[in-house]
Amino acid sequence: MPTDLRTTLLPAVTAIVKDAGKTLRERYTTHARGVTLAEVVGEIYSNDEAVLAVMREPLLAARPGSQWVEDELAGGALPPGEWWVVDPAEGNINHVHGMPDWAVTATLVRDNQPILTVVHLPLSGDTYTATAGGGAHLDGRPLTVSAKADLGAALIGTGQARPGESTDTFRRIGESVTAMLTAGLVVRVSVPATLQLIHVAAGRMDAFWQFSDVRSGLVAGALLVAEAGGTVTDLDGKPWKAGSRDFLAAAPRVHAAALDVLSPL
Template sequence: MTDYLLTTTTALVREAGARLLRDYSPASRITTSDELFATLRRNDATVAELLRPELLASVHGSGWETDEHATGPMPAGDHWVVDPVGGNLNHVHGMTDWNIGATLVRDGRPELVVLYAPLSDEMFTARAGGGAFCNGERITVSGKTDLAVALTGTGQARPSHSPATARGAGASIAAMMQTALYVRSSVPVGHQLAQVACGRMDVHWQLENVRSHIGPVLLVREAGGEVTDFDGKPWEITSTGYVAAAPGVHSAALEVLRSALR
Protein backbone atom coordinates (compact mmCIF):
# COMPACT_ATOMS: atom_id res chain seq x y z
CA MET A 1 0.00 0.00 0.00
CA THR A 2 2.75 2.45 0.90
CA ASP A 3 4.70 1.71 -2.30
CA TYR A 4 1.56 2.38 -4.32
CA LEU A 5 0.89 5.59 -2.41
CA LEU A 6 4.43 6.83 -2.92
CA THR A 7 4.30 6.09 -6.64
CA THR A 8 0.89 7.72 -7.00
CA THR A 9 1.83 10.78 -4.97
CA THR A 10 5.08 11.24 -6.87
CA ALA A 11 3.28 11.18 -10.23
CA LEU A 12 0.67 13.68 -9.04
CA VAL A 13 3.24 16.07 -7.60
CA ARG A 14 5.28 15.89 -10.79
CA GLU A 15 2.20 16.81 -12.82
CA ALA A 16 1.48 19.72 -10.45
CA GLY A 17 5.04 20.91 -11.01
CA ALA A 18 4.56 20.79 -14.79
CA ARG A 19 1.47 22.95 -14.46
CA LEU A 20 3.28 25.51 -12.34
CA LEU A 21 6.16 25.61 -14.79
CA ARG A 22 3.75 26.74 -17.49
CA ASP A 23 2.97 29.82 -15.40
CA TYR A 24 6.57 30.49 -14.34
CA SER A 25 8.84 33.09 -15.92
CA PRO A 26 12.18 34.44 -14.66
CA ALA A 27 11.05 37.76 -16.15
CA SER A 28 7.99 37.95 -13.88
CA ARG A 29 7.73 41.22 -11.95
CA ILE A 30 4.85 41.93 -9.55
CA THR A 31 4.07 45.59 -8.93
CA THR A 32 0.80 45.77 -6.96
CA SER A 33 -0.57 43.96 -3.92
CA ASP A 34 -3.73 42.98 -5.81
CA GLU A 35 -1.67 41.34 -8.54
CA LEU A 36 0.60 39.67 -5.99
CA PHE A 37 -2.11 38.03 -3.91
CA ALA A 38 -4.19 37.05 -6.92
CA THR A 39 -1.18 35.25 -8.40
CA LEU A 40 -0.34 33.54 -5.11
CA ARG A 41 -3.91 32.27 -4.82
CA ARG A 42 -3.91 31.11 -8.43
CA ASN A 43 -0.74 29.09 -7.91
CA ASP A 44 -2.08 27.46 -4.74
CA ALA A 45 -5.33 26.61 -6.50
CA THR A 46 -3.52 25.10 -9.50
CA VAL A 47 -1.85 22.56 -7.23
CA ALA A 48 -4.65 21.95 -4.71
CA GLU A 49 -7.30 21.38 -7.37
CA LEU A 50 -5.17 18.63 -8.88
CA LEU A 51 -3.88 16.98 -5.72
CA ARG A 52 -6.77 17.17 -3.29
CA PRO A 53 -9.32 14.85 -4.95
CA GLU A 54 -6.70 12.36 -6.08
CA LEU A 55 -4.85 12.11 -2.77
CA LEU A 56 -8.04 11.86 -0.73
CA ALA A 57 -9.24 9.08 -3.01
CA SER A 58 -5.94 7.22 -2.67
CA VAL A 59 -6.39 6.75 1.12
CA HIS A 60 -9.93 5.90 2.15
CA GLY A 61 -11.22 8.13 4.92
CA SER A 62 -8.21 10.45 4.89
CA GLY A 63 -8.49 14.13 5.76
CA TRP A 64 -6.98 17.26 4.27
CA GLU A 65 -5.09 19.88 6.29
CA THR A 66 -6.35 23.24 5.04
CA ASP A 67 -3.65 25.38 6.69
CA GLU A 68 -0.05 24.42 6.00
CA HIS A 69 1.03 27.11 8.50
CA ALA A 70 -0.91 25.62 11.43
CA THR A 71 0.89 24.27 14.51
CA GLY A 72 0.17 21.83 17.31
CA PRO A 73 -1.23 18.29 17.42
CA MET A 74 -3.14 16.67 14.58
CA PRO A 75 -6.13 14.33 14.90
CA ALA A 76 -5.81 10.56 14.79
CA GLY A 77 -6.09 8.82 11.46
CA ASP A 78 -4.70 9.68 8.04
CA HIS A 79 -4.30 13.29 6.94
CA TRP A 80 -2.67 14.84 3.89
CA VAL A 81 -0.54 17.91 4.50
CA VAL A 82 0.17 19.69 1.23
CA ASP A 83 2.30 22.77 0.74
CA PRO A 84 0.97 23.72 -2.72
CA VAL A 85 3.82 26.06 -3.57
CA GLY A 86 6.62 26.25 -1.05
CA GLY A 87 8.31 29.55 -1.86
CA ASN A 88 5.26 30.84 -3.74
CA LEU A 89 6.62 34.38 -3.47
CA ASN A 90 9.78 33.24 -5.21
CA HIS A 91 7.76 31.69 -8.04
CA VAL A 92 5.73 34.82 -8.74
CA HIS A 93 8.83 37.04 -8.65
CA GLY A 94 10.77 34.89 -11.11
CA MET A 95 13.18 33.37 -8.58
CA THR A 96 14.22 29.74 -8.61
CA ASP A 97 13.69 28.38 -5.07
CA TRP A 98 10.18 26.95 -5.02
CA ASN A 99 8.73 23.48 -4.72
CA ILE A 100 5.66 21.36 -4.08
CA GLY A 101 5.30 19.14 -1.03
CA ALA A 102 2.83 16.42 -0.09
CA THR A 103 2.98 14.45 3.15
CA LEU A 104 0.80 11.71 4.58
CA VAL A 105 0.53 12.00 8.36
CA ARG A 106 -0.77 8.89 10.13
CA ASP A 107 -1.84 9.20 13.76
CA GLY A 108 0.31 12.28 14.23
CA ARG A 109 3.46 10.89 12.60
CA PRO A 110 4.73 11.50 9.06
CA GLU A 111 4.37 8.34 7.00
CA LEU A 112 5.63 9.44 3.59
CA VAL A 113 6.72 12.63 1.85
CA VAL A 114 7.20 13.79 -1.71
CA LEU A 115 8.95 17.13 -2.28
CA TYR A 116 9.52 18.23 -5.86
CA ALA A 117 11.62 21.13 -7.18
CA PRO A 118 10.50 21.45 -10.83
CA LEU A 119 13.21 23.84 -12.03
CA SER A 120 16.02 21.51 -10.98
CA ASP A 121 13.85 18.42 -11.60
CA GLU A 122 14.75 17.01 -8.19
CA MET A 123 12.19 14.68 -6.65
CA PHE A 124 12.84 14.03 -2.95
CA THR A 125 10.96 11.14 -1.37
CA ALA A 126 10.97 9.30 1.94
CA ARG A 127 8.94 6.74 3.82
CA ALA A 128 9.05 6.23 7.58
CA GLY A 129 11.69 3.58 8.15
CA GLY A 130 12.47 3.31 4.44
CA GLY A 131 15.23 5.84 3.86
CA ALA A 132 15.32 9.07 1.84
CA PHE A 133 15.92 9.46 -1.89
CA CYS A 134 16.47 12.09 -4.59
CA ASN A 135 15.44 11.00 -8.07
CA GLY A 136 15.49 7.42 -6.88
CA GLU A 137 19.02 7.52 -5.45
CA ARG A 138 19.48 7.14 -1.70
CA ILE A 139 20.67 10.30 0.04
CA THR A 140 22.47 10.85 3.34
CA VAL A 141 23.28 13.84 5.47
CA SER A 142 26.71 15.45 5.70
CA GLY A 143 29.58 13.80 7.52
CA LYS A 144 30.95 17.09 8.91
CA THR A 145 31.95 17.25 12.56
CA ASP A 146 33.08 20.88 12.85
CA LEU A 147 30.44 23.61 13.03
CA ALA A 148 33.07 26.14 11.93
CA VAL A 149 32.91 24.70 8.40
CA ALA A 150 29.16 24.04 8.39
CA LEU A 151 26.59 25.53 6.02
CA THR A 152 23.57 26.46 8.11
CA GLY A 153 20.25 28.17 7.63
CA THR A 154 16.81 29.16 8.79
CA GLY A 155 13.86 30.94 7.21
CA GLN A 156 10.48 32.50 7.73
CA ALA A 157 8.11 29.70 8.65
CA ARG A 158 4.95 31.67 7.89
CA PRO A 159 4.02 35.13 6.59
CA SER A 160 4.14 36.96 9.92
CA HIS A 161 5.96 36.54 13.21
CA SER A 162 5.18 37.67 16.71
CA PRO A 163 7.66 40.29 17.97
CA ALA A 164 9.20 37.72 20.31
CA THR A 165 9.70 35.19 17.51
CA ALA A 166 11.20 37.85 15.24
CA ARG A 167 13.65 38.88 17.95
CA GLY A 168 14.57 35.24 18.58
CA ALA A 169 15.16 34.65 14.87
CA GLY A 170 17.46 37.65 14.69
CA ALA A 171 19.40 36.60 17.76
CA SER A 172 19.81 33.04 16.52
CA ILE A 173 21.05 34.16 13.11
CA ALA A 174 23.53 36.57 14.69
CA ALA A 175 24.86 33.86 16.99
CA MET A 176 25.24 31.32 14.21
CA MET A 177 26.98 33.88 11.99
CA GLN A 178 29.70 34.12 14.62
CA THR A 179 30.17 30.35 14.76
CA ALA A 180 29.36 28.62 11.49
CA LEU A 181 30.98 29.12 8.10
CA TYR A 182 27.77 30.23 6.40
CA VAL A 183 24.23 31.24 7.38
CA ARG A 184 21.35 31.35 4.94
CA SER A 185 17.96 32.90 5.72
CA SER A 186 15.53 32.02 2.98
CA VAL A 187 12.33 30.28 1.95
CA PRO A 188 10.99 27.76 1.32
CA VAL A 189 11.93 25.93 4.48
CA GLY A 190 11.39 22.62 2.72
CA HIS A 191 14.14 23.50 0.26
CA GLN A 192 16.68 23.98 3.04
CA LEU A 193 15.63 20.79 4.82
CA ALA A 194 16.04 18.87 1.56
CA GLN A 195 19.55 20.31 1.24
CA VAL A 196 20.35 19.08 4.75
CA ALA A 197 18.94 15.65 3.87
CA CYS A 198 21.20 15.26 0.86
CA GLY A 199 24.29 16.66 2.59
CA ARG A 200 24.60 19.99 0.77
CA MET A 201 23.80 21.93 3.94
CA ASP A 202 24.59 20.81 7.47
CA VAL A 203 22.11 22.54 9.81
CA HIS A 204 18.63 24.01 9.61
CA TRP A 205 16.70 25.42 12.54
CA GLN A 206 13.25 26.84 13.11
CA LEU A 207 11.64 28.63 16.03
CA GLU A 208 8.26 27.50 14.71
CA ASN A 209 7.22 23.99 13.72
CA VAL A 210 4.43 24.36 11.17
CA ARG A 211 2.55 21.76 9.15
CA SER A 212 4.46 22.31 5.90
CA HIS A 213 7.71 21.27 7.65
CA ILE A 214 6.47 17.82 8.68
CA GLY A 215 7.43 16.04 5.46
CA PRO A 216 10.82 17.71 4.92
CA VAL A 217 11.71 16.89 8.54
CA LEU A 218 11.02 13.23 7.70
CA LEU A 219 13.44 13.56 4.78
CA VAL A 220 16.22 14.65 7.14
CA ARG A 221 15.49 11.92 9.66
CA GLU A 222 15.37 9.18 7.02
CA ALA A 223 18.63 10.49 5.55
CA GLY A 224 20.34 9.91 8.89
CA GLY A 225 20.00 13.40 10.33
CA GLU A 226 19.26 14.29 13.92
CA VAL A 227 16.16 16.40 14.56
CA THR A 228 15.36 17.62 18.07
CA ASP A 229 13.56 20.42 19.81
CA PHE A 230 15.60 23.10 21.59
CA ASP A 231 15.68 20.98 24.75
CA GLY A 232 17.42 18.23 22.81
CA LYS A 233 14.37 15.95 22.84
CA PRO A 234 13.42 14.08 19.65
CA TRP A 235 11.27 16.08 17.23
CA GLU A 236 7.53 15.59 17.48
CA ILE A 237 4.70 17.09 15.48
CA THR A 238 3.85 19.12 18.60
CA SER A 239 7.38 20.53 19.07
CA THR A 240 7.45 24.33 19.14
CA GLY A 241 10.71 24.52 17.18
CA TYR A 242 13.55 22.29 16.06
CA VAL A 243 17.13 21.86 14.97
CA ALA A 244 17.70 19.49 12.03
CA ALA A 245 21.33 18.69 11.39
CA ALA A 246 24.01 16.21 10.48
CA PRO A 247 24.78 14.21 13.66
CA GLY A 248 28.38 15.42 13.77
CA VAL A 249 27.40 19.08 14.20
CA HIS A 250 23.96 18.85 15.81
CA SER A 251 25.06 19.19 19.43
CA ALA A 252 27.29 22.19 18.71
CA ALA A 253 24.57 23.91 16.70
CA LEU A 254 22.00 23.25 19.40
CA GLU A 255 24.23 24.79 22.06
CA VAL A 256 24.84 27.94 19.99
CA LEU A 257 21.12 28.39 19.39
CA ARG A 258 20.07 27.66 22.96
CA SER A 259 22.58 30.22 24.24
CA ALA A 260 21.24 32.83 21.81
CA LEU A 261 17.64 32.22 22.84
CA ARG A 262 18.11 32.31 26.63
Protein backbone atom coordinates (compact mmCIF):
# COMPACT_ATOMS: atom_id res chain seq x y z
CA MET A 1 0.00 0.00 0.00
CA PRO A 2 1.45 3.40 -0.92
CA THR A 3 3.20 5.04 2.01
CA ASP A 4 1.27 8.28 1.41
CA LEU A 5 -1.76 6.65 3.03
CA ARG A 6 0.14 6.09 6.26
CA THR A 7 2.45 9.10 6.30
CA THR A 8 0.29 11.84 4.81
CA LEU A 9 -3.39 10.94 4.55
CA LEU A 10 -3.78 9.07 7.84
CA PRO A 11 -2.54 11.95 10.01
CA ALA A 12 -4.76 14.39 8.11
CA VAL A 13 -7.85 12.20 8.47
CA THR A 14 -7.09 11.56 12.15
CA ALA A 15 -7.00 15.31 12.80
CA ILE A 16 -10.29 15.82 10.95
CA VAL A 17 -12.06 13.03 12.80
CA LYS A 18 -10.78 14.20 16.18
CA ASP A 19 -11.99 17.72 15.41
CA ALA A 20 -15.41 16.34 14.47
CA GLY A 21 -15.39 14.42 17.74
CA LYS A 22 -15.18 17.69 19.66
CA THR A 23 -18.45 18.77 18.06
CA LEU A 24 -20.17 15.50 18.94
CA ARG A 25 -18.85 15.60 22.50
CA GLU A 26 -20.16 19.15 22.98
CA ARG A 27 -23.63 17.86 22.06
CA TYR A 28 -23.51 14.99 24.55
CA THR A 29 -25.55 14.88 27.73
CA THR A 30 -25.77 12.15 30.36
CA HIS A 31 -29.56 12.19 30.16
CA ALA A 32 -31.77 10.96 27.33
CA ARG A 33 -32.93 13.55 24.82
CA GLY A 34 -36.34 13.04 23.24
CA VAL A 35 -39.43 11.15 24.33
CA THR A 36 -41.43 10.57 21.17
CA LEU A 37 -40.02 8.77 18.15
CA ALA A 38 -40.06 12.05 16.21
CA GLU A 39 -38.05 13.76 18.95
CA VAL A 40 -35.47 10.97 19.11
CA VAL A 41 -35.07 10.93 15.33
CA GLY A 42 -34.76 14.71 15.34
CA GLU A 43 -31.90 14.53 17.85
CA ILE A 44 -30.16 11.90 15.72
CA TYR A 45 -30.41 13.99 12.57
CA SER A 46 -29.20 17.08 14.43
CA ASN A 47 -26.10 15.23 15.60
CA ASP A 48 -25.37 14.03 12.07
CA GLU A 49 -25.78 17.46 10.53
CA ALA A 50 -23.61 19.21 13.11
CA VAL A 51 -20.73 16.75 12.77
CA LEU A 52 -20.88 16.41 8.98
CA ALA A 53 -20.63 20.18 8.71
CA VAL A 54 -17.10 20.04 10.11
CA MET A 55 -15.81 16.88 8.42
CA ARG A 56 -17.27 16.47 4.93
CA GLU A 57 -15.38 19.15 3.02
CA PRO A 58 -12.05 18.61 4.83
CA LEU A 59 -12.15 14.88 4.05
CA LEU A 60 -12.94 15.45 0.38
CA ALA A 61 -10.14 18.01 0.19
CA ALA A 62 -7.71 15.61 1.89
CA ARG A 63 -8.16 13.08 -0.92
CA PRO A 64 -8.67 14.83 -4.26
CA GLY A 65 -10.91 12.83 -6.56
CA SER A 66 -12.59 10.94 -3.75
CA GLN A 67 -16.38 10.72 -3.59
CA TRP A 68 -18.87 10.81 -0.74
CA VAL A 69 -21.43 8.19 0.29
CA GLU A 70 -24.52 10.20 1.18
CA ASP A 71 -26.60 7.60 3.04
CA GLU A 72 -24.81 6.20 6.10
CA LEU A 73 -27.35 3.35 6.38
CA ALA A 74 -26.92 2.26 2.77
CA GLY A 75 -25.57 -1.12 1.74
CA GLY A 76 -24.53 -2.84 -1.44
CA ALA A 77 -21.50 -2.48 -3.64
CA LEU A 78 -20.13 0.96 -4.47
CA PRO A 79 -19.15 2.12 -7.97
CA PRO A 80 -15.44 1.95 -8.85
CA GLY A 81 -13.12 4.51 -7.33
CA GLU A 82 -12.46 5.91 -3.89
CA TRP A 83 -15.34 6.71 -1.56
CA TRP A 84 -15.55 8.16 1.92
CA VAL A 85 -17.85 6.04 4.08
CA VAL A 86 -18.43 8.13 7.18
CA ASP A 87 -20.52 7.78 10.30
CA PRO A 88 -20.56 11.16 12.04
CA ALA A 89 -22.13 9.60 15.13
CA GLU A 90 -21.58 5.84 15.14
CA GLY A 91 -23.83 4.73 17.97
CA ASN A 92 -26.02 7.81 17.58
CA ILE A 93 -28.89 6.10 19.39
CA ASN A 94 -26.63 5.67 22.43
CA HIS A 95 -25.52 9.30 22.27
CA VAL A 96 -29.06 10.69 22.35
CA HIS A 97 -29.96 8.35 25.23
CA GLY A 98 -27.09 9.56 27.39
CA MET A 99 -24.98 6.40 27.02
CA PRO A 100 -21.20 6.48 26.41
CA ASP A 101 -20.86 3.99 23.52
CA TRP A 102 -20.46 6.20 20.45
CA ALA A 103 -17.74 7.36 18.11
CA VAL A 104 -16.89 9.25 14.93
CA THR A 105 -15.62 7.18 12.01
CA ALA A 106 -14.20 7.87 8.57
CA THR A 107 -13.14 5.14 6.17
CA LEU A 108 -11.73 5.42 2.67
CA VAL A 109 -13.00 2.59 0.47
CA ARG A 110 -11.35 1.81 -2.86
CA ASP A 111 -13.15 -0.52 -5.27
CA ASN A 112 -15.25 -1.91 -2.39
CA GLN A 113 -12.30 -2.58 -0.09
CA PRO A 114 -11.53 -0.36 2.92
CA ILE A 115 -7.98 0.96 2.70
CA LEU A 116 -7.82 3.51 5.53
CA THR A 117 -9.89 4.11 8.63
CA VAL A 118 -10.01 6.27 11.74
CA VAL A 119 -12.35 5.58 14.67
CA HIS A 120 -12.29 8.20 17.43
CA LEU A 121 -14.01 7.87 20.80
CA PRO A 122 -14.39 11.44 22.07
CA LEU A 123 -15.24 10.55 25.67
CA SER A 124 -12.15 8.41 26.25
CA GLY A 125 -9.91 10.10 23.70
CA ASP A 126 -9.00 6.71 22.17
CA THR A 127 -8.28 6.69 18.44
CA TYR A 128 -8.15 3.47 16.42
CA THR A 129 -6.49 3.60 12.99
CA ALA A 130 -5.63 1.20 10.20
CA THR A 131 -4.35 1.26 6.65
CA ALA A 132 -4.35 -1.66 4.23
CA GLY A 133 -1.01 -3.39 4.66
CA GLY A 134 0.02 -0.98 7.41
CA GLY A 135 -1.43 -2.66 10.48
CA ALA A 136 -4.02 -1.58 13.03
CA HIS A 137 -3.25 0.68 15.97
CA LEU A 138 -4.72 2.24 19.09
CA ASP A 139 -3.10 5.63 19.62
CA GLY A 140 -0.04 4.38 17.76
CA ARG A 141 0.23 1.03 19.59
CA PRO A 142 -0.18 -2.10 17.42
CA LEU A 143 -3.35 -4.14 17.84
CA THR A 144 -3.47 -7.95 17.77
CA VAL A 145 -6.54 -10.17 17.75
CA SER A 146 -7.21 -12.88 20.33
CA ALA A 147 -5.19 -16.09 20.35
CA LYS A 148 -8.15 -18.21 21.52
CA ALA A 149 -8.73 -21.49 19.73
CA ASP A 150 -11.88 -22.69 21.54
CA LEU A 151 -15.21 -21.14 20.59
CA GLY A 152 -16.54 -22.40 23.90
CA ALA A 153 -14.23 -19.92 25.64
CA ALA A 154 -15.08 -17.04 23.33
CA LEU A 155 -16.73 -13.69 23.99
CA ILE A 156 -18.78 -13.02 20.87
CA GLY A 157 -20.93 -10.13 19.73
CA THR A 158 -23.68 -9.20 17.33
CA GLY A 159 -26.30 -6.49 16.95
CA GLN A 160 -29.04 -4.90 14.91
CA ALA A 161 -27.66 -2.85 12.04
CA ARG A 162 -30.54 -0.40 11.64
CA PRO A 163 -34.16 0.13 12.64
CA GLY A 164 -36.81 -1.54 10.55
CA GLU A 165 -34.90 -4.62 9.44
CA SER A 166 -36.96 -7.31 7.76
CA THR A 167 -38.82 -9.91 9.80
CA ASP A 168 -36.53 -12.55 8.29
CA THR A 169 -33.45 -10.67 9.50
CA PHE A 170 -34.88 -10.35 13.00
CA ARG A 171 -35.62 -14.10 12.97
CA ARG A 172 -32.06 -14.89 11.88
CA ILE A 173 -30.64 -12.64 14.59
CA GLY A 174 -32.70 -14.41 17.25
CA GLU A 175 -31.82 -17.88 16.03
CA SER A 176 -28.13 -17.01 15.71
CA VAL A 177 -27.96 -15.58 19.22
CA THR A 178 -29.52 -18.79 20.58
CA ALA A 179 -27.03 -20.88 18.61
CA MET A 180 -24.06 -18.84 19.76
CA LEU A 181 -25.22 -18.85 23.38
CA THR A 182 -24.93 -22.63 23.15
CA ALA A 183 -21.63 -22.70 21.25
CA GLY A 184 -19.78 -19.80 22.85
CA LEU A 185 -19.06 -18.57 26.35
CA VAL A 186 -20.88 -15.22 26.39
CA VAL A 187 -22.77 -13.33 23.66
CA ARG A 188 -23.12 -9.55 23.65
CA VAL A 189 -26.00 -8.06 21.67
CA SER A 190 -25.53 -4.33 21.35
CA VAL A 191 -24.97 -1.42 19.01
CA PRO A 192 -23.02 -0.04 17.26
CA ALA A 193 -21.05 -2.66 15.35
CA THR A 194 -17.86 -0.61 15.21
CA LEU A 195 -17.63 -0.41 18.99
CA GLN A 196 -17.65 -4.21 19.15
CA LEU A 197 -15.25 -4.64 16.24
CA ILE A 198 -12.59 -2.47 17.86
CA HIS A 199 -12.69 -4.96 20.75
CA VAL A 200 -12.20 -7.84 18.32
CA ALA A 201 -9.24 -6.03 16.76
CA ALA A 202 -7.77 -5.40 20.21
CA GLY A 203 -8.21 -9.03 21.33
CA ARG A 204 -10.79 -8.16 24.00
CA MET A 205 -13.55 -9.97 22.10
CA ASP A 206 -13.12 -12.99 19.89
CA ALA A 207 -15.73 -12.65 17.14
CA PHE A 208 -18.54 -10.48 15.81
CA TRP A 209 -21.21 -11.29 13.24
CA GLN A 210 -24.03 -9.36 11.62
CA PHE A 211 -26.81 -10.12 9.14
CA SER A 212 -26.47 -6.85 7.27
CA ASP A 213 -24.67 -4.99 4.52
CA VAL A 214 -24.78 -1.51 6.13
CA ARG A 215 -21.36 -0.26 5.05
CA SER A 216 -20.82 2.49 7.59
CA GLY A 217 -21.05 0.07 10.51
CA LEU A 218 -18.70 -2.52 9.04
CA VAL A 219 -15.96 -1.03 6.83
CA ALA A 220 -13.98 0.53 9.68
CA GLY A 221 -14.07 -2.56 11.87
CA ALA A 222 -13.41 -4.89 8.96
CA LEU A 223 -10.13 -3.14 8.18
CA LEU A 224 -9.11 -2.89 11.84
CA VAL A 225 -9.73 -6.59 12.48
CA ALA A 226 -8.03 -7.71 9.27
CA GLU A 227 -4.96 -5.55 9.93
CA ALA A 228 -4.81 -6.82 13.51
CA GLY A 229 -4.52 -10.39 12.18
CA GLY A 230 -8.16 -11.44 12.21
CA THR A 231 -10.26 -13.18 9.57
CA VAL A 232 -13.09 -11.25 7.92
CA THR A 233 -15.57 -13.07 5.67
CA ASP A 234 -19.20 -13.32 4.76
CA LEU A 235 -21.22 -16.21 6.18
CA ASP A 236 -20.37 -18.36 3.17
CA GLY A 237 -16.74 -18.10 4.18
CA LYS A 238 -15.82 -15.86 1.23
CA PRO A 239 -13.65 -12.77 1.76
CA TRP A 240 -15.84 -9.88 2.88
CA LYS A 241 -16.17 -6.70 0.86
CA ALA A 242 -18.58 -3.78 0.79
CA GLY A 243 -21.75 -5.26 -0.69
CA SER A 244 -21.45 -8.67 0.96
CA ARG A 245 -24.84 -9.59 2.39
CA ASP A 246 -23.56 -10.61 5.85
CA PHE A 247 -20.45 -10.41 7.96
CA LEU A 248 -18.17 -12.33 10.32
CA ALA A 249 -14.96 -11.01 11.84
CA ALA A 250 -13.09 -13.28 14.22
CA ALA A 251 -9.78 -14.34 15.67
CA PRO A 252 -8.42 -16.79 13.10
CA ARG A 253 -8.43 -19.84 15.39
CA VAL A 254 -12.15 -19.53 16.21
CA HIS A 255 -13.37 -18.28 12.84
CA ALA A 256 -14.10 -21.69 11.32
CA ALA A 257 -16.08 -22.83 14.38
CA ALA A 258 -18.10 -19.61 14.40
CA LEU A 259 -18.78 -20.02 10.69
CA ASP A 260 -20.01 -23.57 11.27
CA VAL A 261 -22.55 -22.26 13.79
CA LEU A 262 -23.77 -19.32 11.71
CA SER A 263 -23.68 -20.43 8.08
CA PRO A 264 -26.72 -22.76 8.28
CA LEU A 265 -29.01 -20.01 9.63
